[in-house]
Amino acid sequence: MRLKVTILTALSLALGVAASGAFAQEPLKVCAAEDEMPYSNKKGEGFENKLAQLVGEELGRKVEFVTWTDPRFYLRDYLDKGLCDVSIGMDTGDPRVLTTRPYYRSGYVFITRQNDNLDLQNWDSEVLRKVERIAYVPGSPAEVMMRAIGRYNDMFNYEQELVGYKSRRNQYVKYENAKLVSEVASGRAEVAVLWGPASARYVKESATPLKVTVIPDNNTRADGEKVGFHYSTSMGVRNGEEALLAQLNQVIEKRQHDIRQILEAEGIPLLPEPEPALAMKKQD
Amino acid sequence: MRISKIARHVGTTTALVSGILLAVSQTAQANKELDQMSRQNTNWVMQTKDYSATHYSELYDINITNVKNLKVAWSFSTGVLNGHEGGPLVVDGIMYVHTPYPNNVFAIDLNDPGKILWEYKPKQNPAARAVACCDVVNRGLAYAPQGKNYPATIFLSQLDGHIVALNAKTGEMLWKMENSDIAMGSTLTVAPFVAEDKVIVGTSGAELGVRGYATAYDIKDGKQAWRVYATGPDEDIKLSKDFNKANPHYGQFGLGLKTWEGDAWKIGGGTNWGWYAYDPDLRMLYYGSGNPAPWNETMRPGDNKWTMTIWGRDIDTGEAKFGYQKTPHDEWDYAGVNYMGLSEQMVNGKMTKLLTHPDRNGLVYTLNRENGDLVNAFKIDNTVNWVKHVDLKTGLPVRDPEYSTHMDHEAKGICPSAMGYHNQGIESYDPTKQLFFMGVNHICMDWEPFMLPYRAGQFFVGATLNMYPGPKGTLGQVKAMNSVTGEFEWEVQEKFAVWGGTMATAGDLVFYGTLDGYIKALNSKTGEELWKFKLPSGVIGHPITYKHDGKQYVAIYYGVGGWPGVGLVFDLKDPTAGLGAVGAFKELAHYTQMGGGVMVFSL
Numbered sequence: 001m002r003l004k005v006t007i008l009t010a011l012s013l014a015l016g017v018a019a020s021g022a023f024a025q026e027p028l029k030v031c032a033a034e035d036e037m038p039y040s041n042k043k044g045e046g047f048e049n050k051l052a053q054l055v056g057e058e059l060g061r062k063v064e065f066v067t068w069t070d071p072r073f074y075l076r077d078y079l080d081k082g083l084c085d086v087s088i089g090m091d092t093g094d095p096r097v098l099t100t101r102p103y104y105r106s107g108y109v110f111i112t113r114q115n116d117n118l119d120l121q122n123w124d125s126e127v128l129r130k131v132e133r134i135a136y137v138p139g140s141p142a143e144v145m146m147r148a149i150g151r152y153n154d155m156f157n158y159e160q161e162l163v164g165y166k167s168r169r170n171q172y173v174k175y176e177n178a179k180l181v182s183e184v185a186s187g188r189a190e191v192a193v194l195w196g197p198a199s200a201r202y203v204k205e206s207a208t209p210l211k212v213t214v215i216p217d218n219n220t221r222a223d224g225e226k227v228g229f230h231y232s233t234s235m236g237v238r239n240g241e242e243a244l245l246a247q248l249n250q251v252i253e254k255r256q257h258d259i260r261q262i263l264e265a266e267g268i269p270l271l272p273e274p275e276p277a278l279a280m281k282k283q284d
Numbered sequence: 285m286r287i288s289k290i291a292r293h294v295g296t297t298t299a300l301v302s303g304i305l306l307a308v309s310q311t312a313q314a315n316k317e318l319d320q321m322s323r324q325n326t327n328w329v330m331q332t333k334d335y336s337a338t339h340y341s342e343l344y345d346i347n348i349t350n351v352k353n354l355k356v357a358w359s360f361s362t363g364v365l366n367g368h369e370g371g372p373l374v375v376d377g378i379m380y381v382h383t384p385y386p387n388n389v390f391a392i393d394l395n396d397p398g399k400i401l402w403e404y405k406p407k408q409n410p411a412a413r414a415v416a417c418c419d420v421v422n423r424g425l426a427y428a429p430q431g432k433n434y435p436a437t438i439f440l441s442q443l444d445g446h447i448v449a450l451n452a453k454t455g456e457m458l459w460k461m462e463n464s465d466i467a468m469g470s471t472l473t474v475a476p477f478v479a480e481d482k483v484i485v486g487t488s489g490a491e492l493g494v495r496g497y498a499t500a501y502d503i504k505d506g507k508q509a510w511r512v513y514a515t516g517p518d519e520d521i522k523l524s525k526d527f528n529k530a531n532p533h534y535g536q537f538g539l540g541l542k543t544w545e546g547d548a549w550k551i552g553g554g555t556n557w558g559w560y561a562y563d564p565d566l567r568m569l570y571y572g573s574g575n576p577a578p579w580n581e582t583m584r585p586g587d588n589k590w591t592m593t594i595w596g597r598d599i600d601t602g603e604a605k606f607g608y609q610k611t612p613h614d615e616w617d618y619a620g621v622n623y624m625g626l627s628e629q630m631v632n633g634k635m636t637k638l639l640t641h642p643d644r645n646g647l648v649y650t651l652n653r654e655n656g657d658l659v660n661a662f663k664i665d666n667t668v669n670w671v672k673h674v675d676l677k678t679g680l681p682v683r684d685p686e687y688s689t690h691m692d693h694e695a696k697g698i699c700p701s702a703m704g705y706h707n708q709g710i711e712s713y714d715p716t717k718q719l720f721f722m723g724v725n726h727i728c729m730d731w732e733p734f735m736l737p738y739r740a741g742q743f744f745v746g747a748t749l750n751m752y753p754g755p756k757g758t759l760g761q762v763k764a765m766n767s768v769t770g771e772f773e774w775e776v777q778e779k780f781a782v783w784g785g786t787m788a789t790a791g792d793l794v795f796y797g798t799l800d801g802y803i804k805a806l807n808s809k810t811g812e813e814l815w816k817f818k819l820p821s822g823v824i825g826h827p828i829t830y831k832h833d834g835k836q837y838v839a840i841y842y843g844v845g846g847w848p849g850v851g852l853v854f855d856l857k858d859p860t861a862g863l864g865a866v867g868a869f870k871e872l873a874h875y876t877q878m879g880g881g882v883m884v885f886s887l
Contacts, residue, residue, distance in 0.1 A: 071738055071744070072734070072736045072738075072744045072746075073736075089739060090739060091737075091739050091740065091741070094737065096737070106740075108740070137742065138745070139738075139742050139743045139744055139745050140740070140741065140742040140743075141740075141741045141742075150546070150547075153546070153547050153548055153550045153551050154550065156493040156550075156551040156578075157468045157469055157492070157493055157494075157551070160469050160492050160493060161467065161468075161469070164414050164415075165414060165415045165469050165489075165492050167417065167491055167492075167579075167863065168744075168745065168746040169579060169746055169747050169748075169749060169863055169864075170746075170747070170748055170749055170860045170861065170862075170863055170864055171746075171860075171861070172744070173746075195739075195740040195742070197740075198740075228741050229741075231739070231740045231741060233739075
């Protein structure tokens with residue numbers, strides 16, 4: 001412990017940082033979305049904003065959010081360029097970065113109205129063939145299964161309508177998690193398929209009681225390839241930043257309980273980590 | 285480029301053309317009167333000028349000797365600032381002016397152009413604005429003379445998907461039908477087209493997965509006469525029993541399903557928002573269906589029939605006699621809805637009824653319009669590179685894989701760009717010179733597909749398009765060409781595109797407007813510029829000409845916008861915004877700003 005402090009002080013000095021008082025450390029630059037709720041926004045209302053504060057607190061470093069607007073390029077344009085140093089939520093094993101040990105695992109969920117009592121367990125449920133509208137995010141594993149069950153084409157227009165008919169050519173088109181949940185709450189759609197952590201807050205806030213069913217992780221494409229619906233989440237740092245990675249791993253281990261509290265408060269369905277912890281399998 | 289070597293028998297052509305025209309007037313029934321009015325050069329009763337879409341007037345009071353004296357006679361502001369496509373109509377002393385959304389219509393008394401006779405201002409669902417891809421344009425009105433059971437009628441397409449019939453004398457609404465559902469991403473920008481007792485209307489929104497169709501409504505009450513789709517089962521596409529009999533290699537039956545994976549044809553696109561032409565003698569309607577959807581080609585393996593197709597259909601039933609797909613499995617958004625120009629020219633020693641179509645893909649196709657035979661297909665500019673040539677035997681384009689837009693391939697310098705070397709302009713054909721005058725875009729692009737991981741197995745799938753001036757350094761050209769020989773008589777460069785097309789006259793003139801706001805008159809024999817005038821705003825519509833009280837006038841809309849002007853209209857700065865148009869046209873803001881109106885010239 002003593003040794004570590006010494007090393008860190010030496011590092012700070014080497015970097016020319018004034019090693020005095022509360023600002024003995026440089027601020028922790030966290031790559032955060034300006035508006036990608038419920039993960040993060042400018043006001044710090046996202047659950048990943050809270051997780052970042054917890055990390056900063058544990059490291060004794062003030063958190064500085066460096067905000068980006070286009071999630072397609074934030075690693076390339078921010079993390080890789082050194083504008084920020086930590087991404088709070090990434091798939092475990094994402095090859096573009098170094099990822100920490102997973103700090104939670106969750107799944108995609110079916111969201112329905114409680115009153116509808118739909119018999120919906122998995123993608124092979126008859127209900128999905130019958131309902132009028134299914135709200136989902138294209139490019140997610142849900143799209144693969146929408147094709148597999150033959151609902152992709154007849155939901156195409158609806159899928160475009162959800163984003164006001166914005167073309168995905170030459171621009172980032174955001175599917176608002178809150179909107180997709182409200183489609184079900186309002187009765188516009190019978191089912192929404194979303195990443196559990198992305199929808200948890202809105203399901204909880206909904207005036208219409210909603211039911212959440214975690215999608216089992218046993219789905220496959222026509223060619224037998226697995227379509228993953230459960231993912232482990234890690235924090236990510238730039239390749240080569242081994243020291244920071246080690247620190248984050250320590251934070252995750254030490255503050256496990258507090259992290260879990262934040263996630264549970266958010267309403268995120270938490271799944272046990274498989275043993276041994278599986279590396280993320282690339283989906284394509 | 286393979287070009288059929290064909291003799292040009294100029295002398296005999298004129299005589300034969302007149303013969304055909306005579307035959308036409310005798311066989312045409314219901315809209316004989318419209319056909320005849322379109323030949324009286326005092327009026328301008330269709331967007332295309334006449335059924336053959338010659339956009340050519342026999343008026344010659346304004347000609348190469350005096351055009352330099354052309355002056356503004358009067359002008360009219362429409363009060364709308366978005367892009368003004370199409371042109372006004374002139375019928376018996378009244379000019380009918382339309383606007384982009386909100387799609388207002390004004391009738392102006394030519395005896396007193398200071399006075400609006402009537403106006404029609406539709407109430408529309410403003411949500412339509414968000415659905416339109418490329419500004420809120422409208423390509424113009426259609427006119428039908430009084431019939432047995434209806435008054436003289438003006439037809440208007442509204443952006444919100446409705447087709448409206450208005451009493452031409454009073455502006456009173458006669459009927460209104462929903463043609464396209466904006467909740468399904470389908471809007472209306474096409475100019476309606478009157479033939480026989482029907483008005484034909486298309487659809488927009490292919491990119492959003494709209495399954496394209498053309499619909500014929502009865503002029504008198506808007507009752508649907510027929511509707512024909514571009515994709516799906518043969519009975520929906522309405523193929524005749526002898527469909528493509530003369531050219532079975534174009535493909536015949538079952539292909540609207542078989543050339544798609546699963547039921548992807550249901551969202552397959554193939555809308556038509558361009559121009560129609562009609563042969564009253566053959567009773568055949570001609571138009572092009574547009575690009576397949578979704579735009580990401582990897583998501584729709586197959587030829588995607590019958591998107592990108594030149595159709596020849598029976599006006600009474602809608603049944604297709606022939607269909608020729610120009611770009612099977614489109615990868616570039618080369619929507620094939622453009623201008624269809626009809627002419628009668630000598631082919632292999634025989635006077636032949638032809639259809640000429642400058643496609644967005646950079647090729648000019650000429651077909652025998654009776655049976656669909658491919659007479660010729662050549663590059664409109666030698667910088668076209670996605671295709672090496674068209675094999676006239678198979679009708680297929682021979683592609684250069686370097687310029688493909690496959691998911692794993694970043695293509696640089698594709699010519700033409702997604703905007704095409706020829707977009708929505710109406711072109712003209714001077715039958716005495718056997719020359720088409722073409723406003724040509726000269727814009728190329730880089731197409732970078734991306735598939736970027738996000739989290740929880742989600743990917744962002746899309747493409748970045750960057751458009752810029754072609755190798756000649758300009759954005760536009762005007763060319764005079766013979767469609768049968770493929771020879772170009774002359775060409776001139778334009779700094780910006782000639783988006784709206786051309787109008788030719790017997791005064792040996794060709795008129796057009798430029799994006800930076802000039803109306804110009806060239807000598808149609810040589811391409812020499814004889815006159816120009818700077819309009820209050822850039823042009824994306826087409827000029828027309830008419831005669832009133834013995835005096836010839838030339839009229840044109842100003843009002844920059846449309847796809848090339850989206851940067852100006854929506855104040856976009858990112859070069860890849862506006863589907864990549866902003867980069868190509870970023871200079872435009874230094875030359876013109878938004879406006880909207882009609883300007884009329886006379887000697």
